[in-house]
Amino acid sequence: MTLRERTRPAGGAATPAPPARRRPGTGTSRPWLLLAPALLVMGGLLLYPMFRVLVLSLQDFGLRELVSGRTDWVGADNYAELLGDPALWTTVLPNTVGFAVVAVALTVVFGTLVALLLAQLSPLLRGLVTTAIMVAWAMPAVTGTYVWVFAFTPGDGIVVQALDALGLVDAATANPFSSRLAFFAVAALNVVHHGFPFVALTVLAGLLTVPQEITEAAIVDGANAWRRFWSVTFPMLRPVFAVVTVLSTIWDFKVFTQIYLMPGGDGVNRSVLTLGTWSYVESFAQNRYGLGAAIAVLLTALLLVVTVAYLRLLFREDEL
Amino acid sequence: MRFMPGSRTARRATVALTAAAALAVAGCGGTGGEGGGDAAADGGNLTVWIMEGTNPDAGPFFEELSAAFQQRTGATLDVQFVQWASAHDRFVTAIAGGTTPDVAEIGTTWVGEFGDAGALVDLTPRVQDAGLTDGLVQGLEEAGRLEDGLYGMPWYAGVRSIVYRTDVFAELGLAPPTTWDELVAVGQRIKEARPDLLPLPIAGDNEFLVYPFLWGTGGEIATQNGDTWVSGVDSPQAREGIRFYADLALTHGFSTPAAATWRETDLRDSFTKGQSAMIMSGSWTPKAILEAAPDLEGKIGAFPIPGPDGGLAPSVLGGSLLSVFETTEDQELAWQLVEMMGTGEFASKWAAESSYFPGTEQLLQEAAQSPDPLVAPFARQMVDSGRSVPVTPLFGQIQGNKTIAAMMRSILTGEATVEQATTTAAAEMNQIFAGGA
Numbered sequence: 001m002t003l004r005e006r007t008r009p010a011g012g013a014a015t016p017a018p019p020a021r022r023r024p025g026t027g028t029s030r031p032w033l034l035l036a037p038a039l040l041v042m043g044g045l046l047l048y049p050m051f052r053v054l055v056l057s058l059q060d061f062g063l064r065e066l067v068s069g070r071t072d073w074v075g076a077d078n079y080a081e082l083l084g085d086p087a088l089w090t091t092v093l094p095n096t097v098g099f100a101v102v103a104v105a106l107t108v109v110f111g112t113l114v115a116l117l118l119a120q121l122s123p124l125l126r127g128l129v130t131t132a133i134m135v136a137w138a139m140p141a142v143t144g145t146y147v148w149v150f151a152f153t154p155g156d157g158i159v160v161q162a163l164d165a166l167g168l169v170d171a172a173t174a175n176p177f178s179s180r181l182a183f184f185a186v187a188a189l190n191v192v193h194h195g196f197p198f199v200a201l202t203v204l205a206g207l208l209t210v211p212q213e214i215t216e217a218a219i220v221d222g223a224n225a226w227r228r229f230w231s232v233t234f235p236m237l238r239p240v241f242a243v244v245t246v247l248s249t250i251w252d253f254k255v256f257t258q259i260y261l262m263p264g265g266d267g268v269n270r271s272v273l274t275l276g277t278w279s280y281v282e283s284f285a286q287n288r289y290g291l292g293a294a295i296a297v298l299l300t301a302l303l304l305v306v307t308v309a310y311l312r313l314l315f316r317e318d319e320l
Numbered sequence: 321m322r323f324m325p326g327s328r329t330a331r332r333a334t335v336a337l338t339a340a341a342a343l344a345v346a347g348c349g350g351t352g353g354e355g356g357g358d359a360a361a362d363g364g365n366l367t368v369w370i371m372e373g374t375n376p377d378a379g380p381f382f383e384e385l386s387a388a389f390q391q392r393t394g395a396t397l398d399v400q401f402v403q404w405a406s407a408h409d410r411f412v413t414a415i416a417g418g419t420t421p422d423v424a425e426i427g428t429t430w431v432g433e434f435g436d437a438g439a440l441v442d443l444t445p446r447v448q449d450a451g452l453t454d455g456l457v458q459g460l461e462e463a464g465r466l467e468d469g470l471y472g473m474p475w476y477a478g479v480r481s482i483v484y485r486t487d488v489f490a491e492l493g494l495a496p497p498t499t500w501d502e503l504v505a506v507g508q509r510i511k512e513a514r515p516d517l518l519p520l521p522i523a524g525d526n527e528f529l530v531y532p533f534l535w536g537t538g539g540e541i542a543t544q545n546g547d548t549w550v551s552g553v554d555s556p557q558a559r560e561g562i563r564f565y566a567d568l569a570l571t572h573g574f575s576t577p578a579a580a581t582w583r584e585t586d587l588r589d590s591f592t593k594g595q596s597a598m599i600m601s602g603s604w605t606p607k608a609i610l611e612a613a614p615d616l617e618g619k620i621g622a623f624p625i626p627g628p629d630g631g632l633a634p635s636v637l638g639g640s641l642l643s644v645f646e647t648t649e650d651q652e653l654a655w656q657l658v659e660m661m662g663t664g665e666f667a668s669k670w671a672a673e674s675s676y677f678p679g680t681e682q683l684l685q686e687a688a689q690s691p692d693p694l695v696a697p698f699a700r701q702m703v704d705s706g707r708s709v710p711v712t713p714l715f716g717q718i719q720g721n722k723t724i725a726a727m728m729r730s731i732l733t734g735e736a737t738v739e740q741a742t743t744t745a746a747a748e749m750n751q752i753f754a755g756g757a
Contacts, residue, residue, distance in 0.1 A: 066415060
C-alpha cells in the first residue's frame with residue numbers, strides 16, 4: 001500500500017467526505033513527521049557517511065591530514081588515477097563483474113530449485129531441510145570462509161584429497177588458490193553456499209502464496225512442470241525474484257570478507273583483486289583514503305546502474 | 321507478504337521497497353572503528369595500550385608493573401590489550417578522534433608512520449637525559465628514528481633464523497650448514513633419505529623471509545638518495561639472492577607447490593605436524609612449537625641463517641617500541657613509565673616471559689650469553705646481523721601494498737621469472753616512493 005492511500009481518510013465507499021475537524025496542512029506534514037525518525041537515523045548513519053565518502057574522494061587524504069585536520073582538495077585527480085590504472089580494466093573490474101554475474105546466477109538458480117523442492121515436501125521434512133539450510137545462512141562469513149579454505153587446503157585439504165582419489169588432480173602439486181579461475185571457483189562456492197538459503201526461503205514464501213487453483217488449472221490444460229514454472233509461477237513471483245536478484249547482486253558485487261580471507265586475497269595475489277578488496281587495500285593498508293573513497297564511489301555508482309538497469313528489464317516501463 | 325500480480329500499486333510498492341532495501345543493505349557491512357580508551361591522564365592516571373599475545377600470560381606482569389609504578393609516582397595505570405590484527409586500524413581511528421592512549425606499544429614499522437603524521441612525542445631529549453643514547457639496540461632504534469627525532473623507545477625485538485629437527489640431522493649425520501652451498505647439500509640429503517619430509521618449505525606470502533637472502537648477496541631493499549628513496553630489489557645482487565631463495569623451491573624441490581600461497585604460520589603448522597625438517601622461524605616461536613607438538617620435545621634445535629660463503633646473513637629485526645602520544649597531559653609521567661618498562665628489571669622480565677630479546681644493548685648482551693640451544697643461535701643472529709627494513713613511512717605503504725610478498729608468490733607459482741617479478745616490484749616501489757615524496 002502506498003503512503004497516499006494510508007493517509008486517506010478511513011472508511012468504506014459510503015463515507016464521502018473527510019472529517020471536518022482536520023485542519024488544512026496536516027495532510028502533507030504528517031507523513032514527514034512519521035518518517036522523521038527513520039529519516040534521521042538513515043541520514044545520520046547512511047547518507048552522511050555516503051556524503052563524506054564522496055567528499056573524501058575529491059581530496060588527497062592520508063594519515064597526516066587525519067591528524068592535522070587539514071584538507072587537500074585535488075578535484076578529480078583520484079578518479080583520473082583510478083580510471084587510468086590498467087589494473088582496473090584488466091583485472092579488478094572483470095573480476096568483480098564476472099564473479100558477481102556467476103555467483104548471482106548460481107545463487108538464484110540453486111536457491112529457486114531448493115525452494116521448489118521445499119514446496120513439495122511435507123511440513124515435517126520441510127522444517128528439517130529449512131533448519132539445515134538455515135545453518136549455512138547463519139554461519140558468519142568469516143567462519144564459513146575458513147571452513148572452505150580448510151577444505152581446499154593444498155596437500156591435505158579434504159576436497160583436494162578427494163579430487164586426488166578420483167584422479168582429477170595431483171594432491172602433491174595442486175594449489176587451488178594459485179590460479180585466478182580456481183581461486184574464484186572456491187570463492188563462488190563459498191558465496192553461493194552462504195547466499196542460497198536467503199533466496200530459497202524468500203522464493204518459498206512467494207511460492208506458498210500462488211493460489212492452488214491456478215496451478216491446478218494449468219495441470220488440467222496439460223502444462224508440464226517446466227511450462228507451469230515459466231507461465232504461472234515466475235510471472236506471479238516476479239517481484240520476489242526482483243528482490244532476491246537485486247540483493248544478491250549487491251552482496252556479490254561488494255563481496256569482501258570471502259575474498260580477503262582466502263590465501264592471496266588480501267592483495268598478495270594481484271590477479272584476484274576485486275573492487276571491494278582493492279578499495280580496502282588502498283585506503284587502510286596504504287592510508288590513501290581519498291583513492292579508496294573514489295573506488296568506493298565507483299562501486300556504488302556501478303551498483304546503482306546495474307540495479308536500475310535490472311529493474312527496468314524486469315518491469316515494463318509503465319509499471320515503474 | 322502477499323503479492324498481487326494484477327495490482328499496479330502493489331508492484332510499485334515492491335519496487336520502492338526493493339530500492340530502499342537495496343540502499344539499506346548496500347550501506348551496511350562496514351565496521352565502525354572503536355574509539356580509543358580514556359585519553360586523559362587526569363589525576364595521575366595513564367592509559368596504556370599493549371599488544372595482545374606477545375606475552376602469553378601478561379596479567380601478572382602488568383599487575384606488578386602497576387604496583388611498582390604507583391609506588392614510585394603515585395599514578396595508576398589503565399592497561400588495555402589490543403589485538404595485533406586490528407591494532408593499526410585502532411590507532412588510526414584513535415588518532416583521528418583524539419582518543420589515543422598516553423603510552424602504547426607500537427610495532428616497528430608503524431612508528432615512522434605515526435611519527436610522521438605528528439601523533440607521537442619526540443623522545444630524543446629524554447633518552448639523552450637518561451643516558452641511554454648509545455645503549456639502545458641499533459636495529460630497533462633505527463625503526464624509531466625519523467629524521468632527527470626518536471619517536472619510540474626500543475622495548476623488545478626478535479629475529480628469524482632456521483629451526484630444524486635435531487633427530488633427523490642426527491639420523492643422517494648432518495651438521496647445521498654454515499654456507500649456502502652446505503644448506504643446499506643438507507636439503508638434498510634430507511630429500512633423498514627422508515622423502516616423507518619437506519627439507520625446507522618456502523612460503524610465498526611472506527616478505528621477511530626473503531630479505532636475509534636478498535641482503536646476503538649484497539642487495540638492498542631500497543636506498544636513500546638525498547630526499548628520495550629508490551628500490552633496490554631489481555639490482556643484480558638482489559636478484560642473485562632472490563633467485564637462490566626461489567630455487568630452493570623451484571630447482572632443488574625442497575618445498576611444495578602448495579607453499580606458494582603459505583604464510584609464516586603455515587610453515588610452523590607443517591613443522592608441528594612433522595612434515596618439515598627445517599623451517600625459517602622467529603626467535604619467539606620455539607616455545608609455541610613445543611606447546612603445539614609436545615612430542616617434538618628434545619628433537620628441535622636452531623641455527624642462524626648462514627651467509628653465502630660463511631658468516632651470517634642479515635635477518636630482519638622485528639619487535640616493538642614504546643611511544644608517548646602527543647595527546648598525553650603529562651609527558652614527564654608518561655616517559656617515566658616508558659623508561660621503567662624499557663630498561664632494567666621490567667625490560668628483561670618482559671623479554672624472558674615473552675621469548676623475545678630486550679631493546680637495550682646491555683640487557684641484550686646478557687640474554688645472548690644464554691646457553692639454551694633454542695635461544696643462543698637467535699641471539700647470535702640478532703646481535704651480529706640483526707637489521708631493520710628501510711625506515712620511511714613510505715615503506716610502510718609498500719608493506720601495506722604487499723609488494724614483496726606478491727613478487728615472491730608470482731615467482732614461486734611460476735607466473736613470472738625472477739627478472740620479471742623484481743622489475744614489477746621495483747616499479748611499484750618506486751611509484752610509491754615518488755608519489756609520497
